[in-house]
Amino acid sequence: MNIEDLIKIDRKRDEPLYMQVYLQIKGMVEKGIIKEGAKLPTIRKLSKSLGVNSVTIVNAYHMLEEKGLAYSIVGSGTYIGADGFRLDLSSDGELEPAENTYIPAGDEYINFASSNPSHELFPVEEFKGIFAEVLDRDGGLAFTYQESMGYRPLRESLARLLSEEGIKVNSRNILVISGAQQGLDIISKVLIEQGDNVLVERPTYAGAIAVFKSRGASISEVPLTEDGINIPYLEELLKKQSIRMLYVMPEFQNPTGICYSDEVKKEILRLSKEYRFFIVEDDFTSDIYYENRPSSFLSCGHSDNVIFIKSFSKVFMPGLRLAFMVLPDMLLDSIQAAKYTSDIATSGFFQRVLQLFLDKGLWRKHTEMLRAVYRARRDLMAECLNQMRDTGIMFNVPDGGLNFWLTLPEGFKDKQIYDEAIKEKVIVAPGSFFYLDSPEQKHLRLGFASTDEEEIKNGLKVIRKILTVSENKNFSHSEPLL
């Protein structure tokens, strides 16, 4: 199968043929079916293949070039690609660089880009005991399909967990899912149609942008202040366009670490009712607090337009693939059905394991341990960064979560730091990754989730070195560095 086999022309549609061809090629590039540097079929070949006039293909290719998706080389052909440096944006920290580089997994790397916990923190012995207990107690029943909302005893335990945090929730509104990513995916399936407007924070979690885009959403960014999104800016946007949902991470925002104030949350709720949009709250790290436990939109009182997602990946390890959602009544059936078409059911075995873990008090023990371990790392990183202030960096010390959001001194760009650091086997997350477009290139997200104390000290020494070597200043290269 070739590119031309994947393009389908439909003359019955109103859309001009060249636009159909342009959009399908664009779609294939976005999905990764056609890669950077790939040569498009010749105009003659594609027009013949599709049974259209070559002018149609000329126009389609011209549009691709205008939009910066392709370029032509005289006498050679049209190629997918654009000028400038590109990195694949794949995760909240697990970098998957473009094909022409490779970062080996490996302990010799100091990985400040990862936001996933050190595997040594996984409570192996406790889990071993609980695994055996579930198998003995339930045998094969633990591996049948569960009720589609999830294992009921777990949903009840989760409702109790939330109520200990001051959130009154009925277990009937709790849906167990296979990780927060799935939560975003199924919300998007149900609520987002082509062209719907979605608002996100700026900067934000790139994995969410990817999901919204895959449903054809039109995404706009709302800048952040130190207590949450910029409310006047939000209000102006709301006056201009009718929006479907606002995606926020009010508890130790990724990547900035910001914690939303109660005032900002109340304003957002007020606006959401006035302008009738859903608030999608993504809580992936509220249990890792160093001062006070942050509060959720759900504790601001009853709302039928708040969709809450909480995941356990940062607390337990992403490998358990467990999270849950609190859904308004009106969305219970549709979201449940979307989850069904997505993967039928979340692992019943791990649901039973989590329920026992919660009910035996092991959760409380475990999160207390994590807060202690991570606070020590945070404090150490804060100390090291403090000692680097003479380089011109700026940062706030986060009150929770697993990352620092660093602002670089004048003259430095994030990707440049990335390149230099990786030569020394230190991985940082360039701030550009977290922007929808027109990225600010002056930030780094430095995490301590998977770096121990030695690694924090040594890794930051490398960063300091890069920031002080004078020929790095005013580095304004625009060629690909990788």
Add this chain to the structure above:
Amino acid sequence: MNIEDLIKIDRKRDEPLYMQVYLQIKGMVEKGIIKEGAKLPTIRKLSKSLGVNSVTIVNAYHMLEEKGLAYSIVGSGTYIGADGFRLDLSSDGELEPAENTYIPAGDEYINFASSNPSHELFPVEEFKGIFAEVLDRDGGLAFTYQESMGYRPLRESLARLLSEEGIKVNSRNILVISGAQQGLDIISKVLIEQGDNVLVERPTYAGAIAVFKSRGASISEVPLTEDGINIPYLEELLKKQSIRMLYVMPEFQNPTGICYSDEVKKEILRLSKEYRFFIVEDDFTSDIYYENRPSSFLSCGHSDNVIFIKSFSKVFMPGLRLAFMVLPDMLLDSIQAAKYTSDIATSGFFQRVLQLFLDKGLWRKHTEMLRAVYRARRDLMAECLNQMRDTGIMFNVPDGGLNFWLTLPEGFKDKQIYDEAIKEKVIVAPGSFFYLDSPEQKHLRLGFASTDEEEIKNGLKVIRKILTVSENKNFSHSEPLL
């Protein structure tokens, strides 16, 4: 939030306003946001809410009625619903009947509708040992994110497994996924755009239809013969429309149990290359064969347009949520990226468990045991059904898989049998469930996956009784029976 809050009008689009309203309401009904029997907002209220002329709403509601999605009651309003009997079509056998009935999970029911194995067949002791081994060996590493294609040693074991079945596959083309359903979901995300044509068997697995529909595919059915889909019929369809993919289950098709002949497979491959479409092969049960192991499209030689999905739900239990895909090179990156946005990664723990299970020879042992257990049940069911031939039923004895596809005698309808049987605590799967539209109502799918020998005998006695009570004949009621 109300229905009117979810409807967004976009005057910039060419589409007439009444059509926008109609399509959005239709979408909400299909997704389950608006339920059967729900009252739509009054024409006055909705037109005011959306800022449109009431004629727009009148036209939208009129269209809903014309399409059988709504009905109006004079003096009362417009309601979602249609005449006739409706059951929610949710799975390949796990019935989720409409809201006005409830089927309790419970051992007192004889469930011929389930195609999931009895939990007693789950190899608890072997898994207990392997769970402990993985935890001891890998600890928390088993719970980190895996490489996005999946745990490499497992992919290599899976390649070996396929090669033992005569299929030469490179492990680099194997992607581990969280169940076959996810496979269909991510294939659809990558390959299906609104309006694309997809072909399925008639009848087929309803969960697949749901996924394709959620991407806006236009689905057509191809009838089955005793060796596979009807090739002349397929060829006629291909001449009329350009299709994106053909979804087939050539190894003990669900629900008919048909096994595709090599000749039919070769014809399909020939046509797929001539007409340039993907073949999506769903293997969920090839290991449960009673005569010979069936062969895959992959063993018909090298093809760059076959996408193969194999799941372990029927062999192990659905709760492991494990399956894998063999992908053509051109789709590796895009499908991997779609999986990423779907749930980031499949449980690394269970991947490691499966790899050990395969490499220790336990898989071979386990599937031999299953074939023996299921063959005995198949033979018993065949015997009981044979003794019921005097009622006028027709059936073939399947060469593999977990179901019989029964044709009812004249005058009986599947849903009627369903209703009568459930009163006696016997659950059957009405054949109608497996059709895209204009369902044949004269079949039942009777499974023995989760019924033991006593249950098979007793359950079929109930069916026999229903088929012989004379007042059941010529039952042509069209009112809801549940």
